[in-house]
Amino acid sequence: MALRQSNMDGMMADMQFRPDLDTASDIPLYRQLGDYVQRLIAGGDLRPGDRLPPTRELAGQIGLNRTTVSAAYEWLESEGLIQGAVGRGSFVLGNSLRPPGAAREIDWSRSLTPSMFPSSGSPASNVIDFSSSRPSEQLFPLEEFRECCAEVLSHPRLQSLLQLGSPLGHAPLRAWLLARSRQQNVAGDDDDILITNGCQQAVDILRRALTQPGTRVAIEEPVYPGLRNLFLDAGAELIGVPVGDEGMDLIALRKALDAGAKVVVVTPSFQNPTGATIPAAARAALIAMTRSSGAVVIENDIYSDLVYAGGNLPRLKSLDRNVILLGSFSKIAFPGIRVGWIVAPKPVIARAAELKQLTDLHTDQLSQAFLLHFAESGRLARHESIVIAAGREKLRAVESACEKHLGMCRYSVPDGGMNMWIDLPAGMDAVALRGLARQAGVDYLPGRYFSVSRSLDGGLRLSFAGLTPADIRRGIAILGGVIDNAATSREDASRPTLAFV
C-alpha cells in the first residue's frame, strides 16, 4: 500500500532516448549506445542520481535486443558512470569517467563556519599546573557519592529517570533548588528555574534568548574565555568593562550602558580570572545603573559559596528581581557531572526552556537525580564545608607564598573562589614567560586568553583551587624565581656591555 508515489518512478518520465545507431559500423551496437548515454551524461542531459530506463523498456523503445542494452549498461557501469539496481533499472553516478571514489570531495575549509579562537595550548605535564579553574579531585568524596548513587539507583523511580524528561529539568531537583533560592532571597513568586548542563550551557541558552547578531553585550575584562567566545561566535558586539579589585569598573559600565549595552554579564563574587568581588555598595550601584538603563543583568553566581574569608554579600538577584541568576554544583561538587541552573523571571524561563529543548531536549536525568540526592541527604553540605576548609588552607598558602616570592608583581589575594590575577613587572610578557615557567616546572594561563579588547599581556591567571597547599607554595616559589630571573636578565641586557675590555 503506497503512501505516495515511489521515488524511483517517473524520474525519467520526460527523457526520450534517440541514439543514432549505425548497424553497419565496426563499433558494436552496445558500445554505440553506451557512448550515446555517456554523451547525455557529459552534456548534462542526464545528471547524477537520474534513473536510466530498465533494459527491457529501453530495448523496446529503441528497437534493440535487450542483451545489447544490458551490455551497454554493463560497459557504463564498468566505467563508473552508472550503477545498476536489481529490478529498478540503473542510475547515473557521476558526470565524468572518474571512478566514483575520486568524485568531488567537500572542501571543509569552505563549508564550515570559521573558528575564531586561539587555543590556550595543551596543559604541560609534570608541572605544578595553575592553568585550570577546577576543584581538586583529591577532595571528591567518592564513598559518599557511591552510596548516594546506589540509593538513587535502587529506587523504583529509576524507570522514569531513564525515560525522556522535561526540558525544564527533573521536577524534584527544580523544586529543591527553587526552595533553596527562595531561602536565599534570590527567587520570588515571579521566578522560575531551568536545569542546564552546567553554567556554560545556561549562558549559551540565554545568549540565544537575549541577543541577536549585533546586540551589544557588556562583559568583564579580563573575562572567562568560554563566555566571551560564546557571544563572539554568535555575532554579538562585546564591550569589555575593566575589572579591578572591586569587580567591574562602574564608570566604564555606565559608559557601556550609555553606548547601548542591552545585556550585562557579571560574576560579582570571585570572578574568573581575577578573583575580584564586588562590595555590597557597588552591587547596589550596579543594579541602580542597569535598572535605570533597562539592560538585562546575568549574574554568574557559581563561585559565591566558596567563601574562605570574610562574609557573604547580597546577590544581585536579591537586589533586583529582574536579574537572571546562574548557579551550578560544578565548583563545589563534581565538574564532570554537568548540572547547572537558571533562576529568572517566568517569561525568561519559558523562552529558555524552548531553547533548551531545541538544544538537547533536556539535561541528563540520572545526573540530576544523583546531585539532588547528594544535596538533599546532607552530603553536599558536608562536602562543601570540607572544600571550604581546604580552600582556606590553600588561600593561606597563596597569601604567604605571594608575599614571599612575588614581590615584583601586583596582585590581590581574593577571599574565596578558585582564581587570582597577577600583574607582572612592567614590560614583562606573560606569554613569553610561560615557556620559561613550564621549563621550570609550573604552568598558568597568560592574560591574553582573557582579553576582550585590551592587551592583557602583562598579566596572568593563577588557578589555585585544584592544588594542594604544598604545591601552591612550591609552584609560586618557582614562578617567583622565573620572574626574578627574567627581570634580572632584562636589566643585564639593558646595561651597556663593555666587550673585550
Add this chain to the structure above:
Amino acid sequence: MALRQSNMDGMMADMQFRPDLDTASDIPLYRQLGDYVQRLIAGGDLRPGDRLPPTRELAGQIGLNRTTVSAAYEWLESEGLIQGAVGRGSFVLGNSLRPPGAAREIDWSRSLTPSMFPSSGSPASNVIDFSSSRPSEQLFPLEEFRECCAEVLSHPRLQSLLQLGSPLGHAPLRAWLLARSRQQNVAGDDDDILITNGCQQAVDILRRALTQPGTRVAIEEPVYPGLRNLFLDAGAELIGVPVGDEGMDLIALRKALDAGAKVVVVTPSFQNPTGATIPAAARAALIAMTRSSGAVVIENDIYSDLVYAGGNLPRLKSLDRNVILLGSFSKIAFPGIRVGWIVAPKPVIARAAELKQLTDLHTDQLSQAFLLHFAESGRLARHESIVIAAGREKLRAVESACEKHLGMCRYSVPDGGMNMWIDLPAGMDAVALRGLARQAGVDYLPGRYFSVSRSLDGGLRLSFAGLTPADIRRGIAILGGVIDNAATSREDASRPTLAFV
C-alpha cells in the same frame, strides 16, 4: 595591595556641588540641600549608580555642618533616591521619587528573542498515547542497568569521571564507538567522533558548524519538528523535500540542490514521522546527487538498528565518506540518559568540538561511562535483541489493526523504528479529529506539527514503540472508529435533510 584603582573612587571626580542655600528661609537647610540634590538627580546631572561625596567632604566643600549634610542624605534615602553605604558615601538609586521596588521593570516581550513554534499541546492523560516517539519504559532492563552502574561506580576511575572532561567526549567511549563504526564501514581513517547530549545536540552543533542565517537547508517533509525548529530559529532557509514510501523524493531533492541547498538532513531508515526507509538504489542515487552538487549530507541514523522486518541497508556514510553520521543510544536504550555522537571527517569534528565546548564544555561523564560499560559488557546487545523482538510484535499488531480498522486511510506499515504516517480520508482534518480521538481515549500528533511549507492537515503520526501490542490494537481500533464516525457524520451532513417528514 590594589590590583587597580577601586571602583568607588573617582566616581564623582568631576562633579561640583554648588547649592544656592538661603539661611533666612523657613525651609531648613538640610531640606534645601536635599531638594538641590534631588534636582541634580531629576535633571540627569546625577545618575543612578553615581556616588555622592561622603558627608564630611561635602560639608567642608559647601561650608555646612556635617550633621546638616547627614540629615539631607537621610531625607534623600527616606525618599528612596539614594542609598548609604557605611564609610563609602552614598549613591544614587533612581531618578524619581518612586521607591526602588517600583523602578522600571524589564519588558520581557521586548528583551527576549521571539518564539516561533506552536506547542503540540500537553499529552492527554488516561488515553492510549500514540503521540510520543520513545521506547517503552516497561522494557528497560533495570536490574542489568543497576549492575552496570554499580560496576562503573566501584572502579577507581570514578575520580577522573567526576573531574572536568574533554569536549570530544569520554575517550574509552569514543574509542569503542569508533571501532564499531569502522566495523560497520561508516568510519574511515579520515573520520573522527564527537560525543554529544543525544542526537538533538548533534544537530544543534552541526547547524552552527555548517550554516549561517540564510543558508539553504534541505530537510524532509514531514519532518521531526525539533530538527525543523532548530534550523528555523537559527535563520536558515528551509526547503522541504517531500517524503514518500521510499523516503525523500529525489526529483524534489534535485530541485532543492539546484536551488542552492548547501546542507541536506536526511533520516534514511524509519524516518520520523513517516517511518519511511530509502531503498538501497535510491541511497546511491541520493549520494550521487549530493556529491555532484557539493552539498553536505547529515545522516540521522538513530533508528536504523530497530529493524523488525527485512534486512539492513547500507548507510549513506558507507557510500560517501563526506557524509556526517549521527548516532545515539536513546532509541535502543534510555532516552533519559543523553548520549549521542557524530562520526564525520576530522575537520568537521575539530570545529564541532570547539562548538561543543562553547555550548556546554562536554557531555556528562558518568552517563558516558555507564553507557559504554552497558555496551561493552554485552548488555546493550542483549537488550537490543529484546527490544527488536518486542518491536516485531508491536509491528504485527500495527499491521493487523490498521488492516482491520483503517480501511478508509492510506498508510504504509514500516519495517522498523517507532513511527508511521496515516493519511486520513480526503478532506478530513487531523487537528479537528484529535479532539474526538482524545475523547474516545486515544491520542496522536496531527500532521501540521511536522510541516515545513506544505499543509499536512490531512495526515497524522502514530508512534507505536512505547505501547504494548494490546494497547496498539485497542488504540487503532478506537482511532478507526473515530475516523469512520467522522466520515459518516460528514456524509449525513452532505445529504439533503427531510425534516418533519
